[in-house]
Amino acid sequence: TELDTLDIIVLAAILLGTAAYFTKGKLWGVTKDPYASSFAGANGKAGKTRNIVEKLEESGKNCIIFYGSQTGTAEDYASRLAKEGKSRFGLETMVADLEEFDYDNLDAIPNDKVVMFVLATYGEGEPTDNAVDFYEFVTGEDVSFNEGNDPPLSNLNFVAFGLGNNTYEHYNSMVRNVTKALEKHGAHRIGEAGEGDDGAGTMEEDFLAWKDPMWKALQEKMGLDEREAVYEPIFGIVERETLTKDSPEVYVGEPNKMHLDGTPKGPFNAHNPYIAPIAKSFELFSVKDRNCLHMEVDISGSNLTYQTGDHIAVWPTNPGEEVDRFLNTFGLTDKRHQVISVKALEPTAKVPFPTPTTFDAIVRYHMEICAPVSRQFIATLAAFAPNEESKAEMTKLGGDKDYFHQKVNVHHLNIARILKSVSKGQPWISVPFSALIEGVTKLQPRYYSISSSSLEQPKMISITAVVERQTIPGRDDPFHGVATNYLLALKEKQNGEPNPTPFGLSYEITGPRNRYDGVHVPVHVRHSNFKLPSDPTKPIILIGPGTGVAPFRGFVRERVNQVKNGETVGKTILFFGCRKRTEDFLYDKEWQEAKEVLGDNFELVLAFSRDGPKKVYVQHRLKERSKEINELLEKKAYFYVCGDAANMAREVNTVLAQILSEQRGIPDTKAEEIVKNMRAANQYQEDVW
Ligand code: FAD
Secondary structure: OOHHHHHHHHHHHHHHHHHHHHHOOOOOOOOOOOOOOOOOOOOOOOOOOEEEOHHHHHHHOEEEEEEOOOOHHHHHHHHHHHHHHHHHHOEEEEEEEHHHHOOOOOOOOOOOEEEEEEEEEEOEEEEEEHHHHHHHHHHHOOOOOOOOOOOOOOOOEEEEEEEEEEEEEEEEOOHHHHHHHHHHHHOEEOOOOEEEEEOOOOOHHHHHHHHHHHHHHHHHHHHOOOOOOOOOOOOOEEEOOHHHOOOOEEEEOOOOOHHHOOOOOOOEEEEEEEEEEEEEEOOOOOOOOOOEEEEEEEEEOOOOOOOOEEEEEOOOOOOOHHHHHHHOOOHHHHHHHOOEEEEOOOOOOOOOOOOOOEHHHHHHHHHHOOOOHHHHHHHHHHOOOOOHHHHHEOOOOOOOOOHHHHHOOOHOHHHHHHHHHHHHOOOOOOOOOOHHHHOOOEOOOOOEEEEOOOOOOOOEEEEEOOOEOOOOOOOOEEEEOHHHHHHHHHHHHHOOOOOOOOOOOOOOOOOOHHHOOOOEEEEEEEOOOOOOOOOOOOOEEEEEEEEHHHHHHHHHHHHHHHHHOOOOOEEEEEEEEOOOOOOOOOOOOHHHHHHHHHHHHEEEEEEEEOOOOOEEEEEHHHHHHHHHHHHHHHOOEEEEEOOOOHHHHHHHHHHHHHHHOOOOOOOOOHHHHHHHHHHHHHOOEEEEO
16 A cells, blocks of 8 residues: 555655764764654754845755744644645745744845745734744834845745634735735745635635646746645654553643653743633523633642733643544554654654654644635545545545535534544545644644733633533534533543543543643743733723623723722623623623722623513614713723624724714714724723634
8 A cells, every 4th residue: 555655655764864873863962762852941042043045055945935934824824835836846845934934034045945924913003923023024114125126136936825814803914915025025926825714714814826827937936846735744653562542651641741751840831831720610691502711720730920911821631532533544543543653754854743652642642623625635635545536536526616615614514423424434544644643733822801800810811711502504413613622521530520522522631641630731821911000090991792891800800909009990881791690690690799899980781682572782882872982992901802702892893983983073084093093002901702
């Protein structure tokens, strides 16, 4: 089979590497495991060059694909471009994190090379965390490059694609501003600067539609010949017969070396979670088939800090049933605990998890196996189908957007479910495991708006999360969200259930080597700009329906504690909405307690969508309060919106402009201008998802 041939090639490559290790390794004083991938520290970046030109030269590459990524999608697109460039056009591609290079020598990249930028826009038109420095550099007023060419970037050929969301004001501003800046300095754009729209739900199709003409333009510019696409694995897999899953050097889900050694220490961040005890957890809804969790996470054993309005990231694990389905689909069930080492077969590729490890640990802790699948990946897997019929079906799915939508998207199918349905249950044993590492994205932490106040409890973070569950037409089992159902299981465990299986889902809840036992959850904190005014006497208007109320619970508790400390606080008016007072009214009692302390300075305005004959939403209530809202804004009130980005946040924005226009007797355009200026001045802040 193809797997056998591949294994032999890979094995040969690794044997060569091993021979090199035995001859040179000793001389260099290299110790320990020759196959282990380097996840030594939290970041493991020591000793790497930050010089792009040097990196391209030493690795023999002619195409570098930079990504600015927050949730992993841009990173995933970057690696897909790299793979396609290599397999279709023989480009020597490499993918690079923008954070890991300097930019003052962008002008020294020769014009027979191409630089691609895949850039997500985050929040209010901001760069992603890893792209901040790059963005400030290239769009800077007095940017200066090393070579002194005129214009400075006249040798630079670039390609650009942006990931954005049209429900935000600054749609795709990253790719737009970066393209503008590069062109201003004389760089040559190849093809259009593409824009994907998450708001319209067309990101994947926008990407696919953009890339074909881009490849054409690049082919012409660089004189590339298209060849029959051949799959070449990026990773080599070696079975380690001498190790078992219990050997101390084997990773069974630990995120890095410190965790493996049992000595995790800070800084805790997106590369290194803190395994935090859950101090308290309970259900917030009083209705049978929907759940919303309140969970208190204790960070006192760490050096983590937070401020009211920040986000906490939860690192989930996949449910056992989906792990089983995935392993079974690829014929790996019997080998699930087999220890393997994974090595990048080319120098610029990174193994996305630490090894040696097991198939089970990779699938459970490191792969987003439940997520939607890209059409491109389906097309790639056609070559490894178990029979001709399945291959034809995969090719059709990969090539026909409408067919794919109707067969896959509508039913919320994940990769294993699609393949099983295409092959009518026959396993896909010819798929090289490397293709799965390349094609399935890394399991991402999920963010939650912290719902506690750091003034009240600096070392205890609370989460308010609604459990994702959807009934899907044509499917007998509902769709379950990864992180929230894992949190639900943790909640049940924390409340005394020894083996929780919410909705029939089971989790490795005690974590790798039982280190999460005693009910722990891996987390880190992400600082946000969503903040109370520094002057507590300023009035605040809070719009937070559903779990959008999370950060406002923190805001209100903060003000209650300020008053208890003898401070004067301004008016707080909170608009909360949900379906029914008796079912999903969050923190009902707490608002009454806040009222006792804040008195007339606190007002809760409620909107129930299913309690009466008419659906009432927060934006309706806001409109009813036009006069008061306008007066508060004239007193420089801060305006905050949290929750649903797709509809609510946009409508609230529109309603606010209407209020200003009516109350102040000014034209709509003028009122919209004022709202824009409020946003620019941070007087209007959003925390939406
Ligand atoms: P996932 O498994 O990630 O699924 C999420 C959605 O993706 C599904 O509903 C579905 O629409 C789609 N999807 C997933 N798999 C498939 C598939 N195979 N096919 C088709 N569609 C699929 N949430 C809160 O409850 N409270 C908060 O305070 C909160 N704050 C947030 C703050 C920020 C800054 C952000 C970015 C998000 C916040 N969220 C919050 C949302 C939260 O991060 C998660 O997205 C949410 O909890 C769902 O996670 P999950 O892993 O359970 O669901």
